Amino acid sequence: AQTVTQSQPEMSVQEAETVTLSCTYDTSENNYYLFWYKQPPSRQMILVIRQEAYKQQNATENRFSVNFQKAAKSFSLKISDSQLGDTAMYFCAFVPSGSARQLTFGSGTQLTVLP
Amino acid sequence: DTAVSQTPKYLVTQMGNDKSIKCEQNLGHDTMYWYKQDSKKFLKIMFSYNNKELIINETVPNRFSPKSPDKAHLNLHINSLELGDSAVYFCASSQDLTGRGAFFGQGTRLTVV
Numbered sequence: 001a002q003t004v005t006q007s008q009p010e011m012s013v014q015e016a017e018t019v020t021l022s023c024t025y026d027t028s029e030n031n032y033y034l035f036w037y038k039q040p041p042s043r044q045m046i047l048v049i050r051q052e053a054y055k056q057q058n059a060t061e062n063r064f065s066v067n068f069q070k071a072a073k074s075f076s077l078k079i080s081d082s083q084l085g086d087t088a089m090y091f092c093a094f095v096p097s098g099s100a101r102q103l104t105f106g107s108g109t110q111l112t113v114l115p
Numbered sequence: 116d117t118a119v120s121q122t123p124k125y126l127v128t129q130m131g132n133d134k135s136i137k138c139e140q141n142l143g144h145d146t147m148y149w150y151k152q153d154s155k156k157f158l159k160i161m162f163s164y165n166n167k168e169l170i171i172n173e174t175v176p177n178r179f180s181p182k183s184p185d186k187a188h189l190n191l192h193i194n195s196l197e198l199g200d201s202a203v204y205f206c207a208s209s210q211d212l213t214g215r216g217a218f219f220g221q222g223t224r225l226t227v228v
Contacts, residue, residue: 035216039156045205045219089156095216102148102160102171103207103217 002027004094006106013082014114021077021109023092031097034075040088082113118142121206121220136191136223138206147189152203164189196227
């Protein structure tokens with residue numbers, strides 16, 4: 001079974017600063033995908049960024065980037081130039097590749113961007 | 116054009132009632148899911164359907180019954196609602212083999228009184 005751990009229940013950052021959210025996971029799978037989802041107060045679950053485990057290059061989407069360390073089973077999210085609209089709950093998630101299996105989520109990190 | 120839509124967004128009902136939540140996706144995905152998000156925001160899989168067939172059924176009371184009339188729809192029926200069923204229920208869909216991640220509906224906040 002896979003587990004996903006987010007050890008920071010809450011974080012805050014000043015607007016325009018950079019913040020890093022941590023995520024570790026445990027799996028015996030060799031091929032898998034990792035994701036960060038954002039859930040703002042509107043409740044909508046929004047896919048922020050994805051990483052394929054067999055790719056060594058870290059994924060980047062505009063102000064969002066990841067630091068993927070496969071050996072350490074670590075998948076952190078860096079948000080640069082934080083904006084007030086980034087205030088949300090952030091979930092790390094894992095899915096094995098090649099089969100119709102569900103996402104396993106971490107417990108989430110509530111990020112507040114301060115003006 | 117909403118990719119995954121679920122109705123209703125809010126549902127308030129009394130204990131003991133039976134209710135349904137509907138979900139539809141227009142992405143052409145072959146797998147659909149129901150997740151439950153509890154009061155602590157923890158997301159847990161309930162059911163997964165692939166091409167209209169049930170492939171995952173986590174430890175969920177049998178008062179919860181999913182129905183998938185076709186690949187684009189996955190409805191959730193709940194019998195004899197209990198206070199502990201109060202939560203946000205998310206429908207999602209994915210094209211799993213691509214690993215692109217799941218796309219979620221806007222959630223249904225169920226409150227049992």
